[in-house]
Amino acid sequence: MSGSILRRSGIALISTAVLVALPVLPFRPAGLGVQGAAAVTASAASGPEGAVAGQRTGQGQGHSAGRVTPGDRPGSGLGGRWRGGWAASPQAPAGGNGQNWSETGFVRQTVRQVVRVSTGGSRARIELSNRYGSTPLKVAGASIARTARGASVRPGSVRALTFGHGRSATIPAGGELRSDGVGLTVGALESLTVTLYLDAPTGPATFHALAMATSYRAAGDHRSDTGAAAFAETSRSWYYLSGIELSGGRAAHRDAVVTFGDSITDGYGSTPDANRRYPDALAERFAATGRSRSVLNAGISGNQLTNDTSGSGEKGVARFRKDVLDESNVGTVIVLEGINDIGASERSITSDSLTPEVSVRQLIAGQRELIRQAHSRGVKVIGATLTPFKGASYYTERGEAKRDALNDWIRTSGEFDGVLDLDHALSDPADRHRIAAPYDVGDHLHPSDAGYRAMAAAVDLDAL
Template sequence: MTKKTFLAVAATFLLISGSTTTAVAETDSAASRPISAWSPSMTIGGPNFTDRTLRMVVHPSVGGAALRVHLSNLRGTTPLAVGAVSLALQADRATAVESSRRTVTFSHARTLTIPAGKEVVSDPVPLPVRAEQNLLVSLYLPQATSSATWHSDAFDVSYLSKPGDHAADTDDGNYVAATTSWYYLSGLDVVAPATRGTVVAFGDSITDGYNTPASVYHRWPDDLARRLAGPHPAAVVDAGIGGNRVLTDVPNIWQGVSALARFGHDALAQPGVRTVILMEGINDIGTNAGPGGVPLTAQHLIDGYRELIRQAHAAGVRILGGTMLPDKGAGYYSEPAEAIRQAANAWIRTSGQFDGVVDFDRALQDPSDPAALRAGFDSGDHLHPNEAGMQAMADAVDLRLLNS
């Protein structure tokens, strides 16, 4: 990209950075609109930090010529002081490709304070990246923080430094600890002229990738992104949260507010979003968590799905319904719970309310016992798929539903 071209892209990027993007905006030019390429859903309840640098891995679903970083204090209760942010291509673990390191600014400033309950988006960063080419985002936190806005189950490795600002370090010598969570880092946008918008995979721990190995990117949204690769790819964002429920917040706060409460932010506000694939409800069923503390019914779930469909269509976004996976043998399973799952899945398949259906249930069920996962797709807990099961979920998506 020439300097003149990048400046033109950056100018358009800055004009739209303060807005909430729902469907691909008709006024955006295809060559310059921001596309969400990676964006974990954030919750409250993370640890505190003082005078430390966090170095986190980002695995973008599509490539692009310029990047924007999203930082979030959305679930925080006190202002968050940020002393430095850098971006680089990953060489190995916490080591960056030296020539790729870039300082990230926000409204042209290298330091900032993010108020409680707020998020910020960086200025465009001129760093070309390929699809699935890992990036390192380093975040220096000079002052004591309160409970972090985070994504607990990253299934990726993040790195924590010894005291001090190590955002500009190229090697990993000052990074002395590792974790498998993301902190304050809530998104990466790319300028990707050939990309056909963003697909948001919205759900619970199954979408989040529970029981898949760290840093191998074999969650079903990752596998779907690879199916959508090519000259005109679509980005895929994973908006799964372990333990999340459709109708009610989870008492364990790090598992997040309900799907109804977070859908507008985590799905519909993603830059470039065109389609959402919704698969959620098994945690409502397994905990018998109906609205207002009453026992759950299938109609409660259906009413929740109708509301999510209404929100999506009001935003001009298509929404596909994913049937819930079988779970016989798991702690959630009982005959009354199975009856609710079957009734909700039947409504997803036949109501015609969704813009399309992805029948994950039939793709992964055991042919000899449809209430159970097929053994070759079971991670061992009879609830979460293994890597083969995740691929089978991605393969169950009719790509024609995403290309229309």
């Protein structure tokens, strides 16, 4: 049957036998073995904090970037290893997405951003990205605090941040920079507020478009304010902030889980300011066991696996290293990517879309490239089946055939270290090509809050 076409519910499907016959990359088991594990541990432990930050191209003003202090040395009794608490994938400035400050940037303004961390600690540091900036970014000052409500923070919790022991920092165009660590006791699933004062004109800003959370802006320098009165403007995007890392508490292992994908991972359609994305629900499941883990969200709304897109980030195979593998202590990545490649390429057949047509072979090649990159770093890869999309604006029967064929390969190829069957978790039993009504936000593509919880519930925690 290697050249046959199977039929299911009247829709043409490429035979699984055809897919299995494609060239297969060497498969690496999830276990690295004693020598592999030792090599990973040695690599993760090498160098002080300054060496880690030195891999980023930004520098603190008058100091080396991320210069280490004794309490921040990996493995020290005061600091311990750094682990990811929260992350967002940087994007190039672009219009749309409601009130959006990325194209105009900032000057003599304070931007305050609220995020929830998946795990706790006793020290914190932030990562700022000027990846898509065209000019150096001067950060005149920054602070971190425990969130109270909205733009207000808890009195007594505001901590001024430094960069190489300097209060300000300049990040070159294309660069990224971690701050020094600061003492701040944080619990798992607690919200933190990061405030940046941007005095000099920034130009267009590197940002993350779909925050599903409110950010705030004020004229002048309000980085130390505990109240919200000055923050009269709001946006639903994050600006420059790409990560928060924590240390202290239990020792960090290579146990961070990164969720990689498009708007379904990014949380489109979830309740704003409520942390209802599927990675949020996954972090809550870990916390409920009494042993929280880093769960980092590397989703970008509209992102594609095989094509760069205007406003939706670099293609997945290109950004995977920067947004996943360069995070601290990553042990596992869940890959859910490809539905936009299928839908957008099908739409291009009947419209003026510039997205080239994508084949199942190309999608498989893209998935294999992610597996190759992850395994080269000793990272486990969980392949997630693409969720149903019948009734969505870019649905076609031909696109559905591609989705089914790719899902069959994900389930049966044996090339992933594990499979997360989200297609099965969300589909309507009466029509497996549709999202079940309680899990559908209404556009027949994106899950509701209940759908995102169902996705997280489908994850075998012991497999991560």
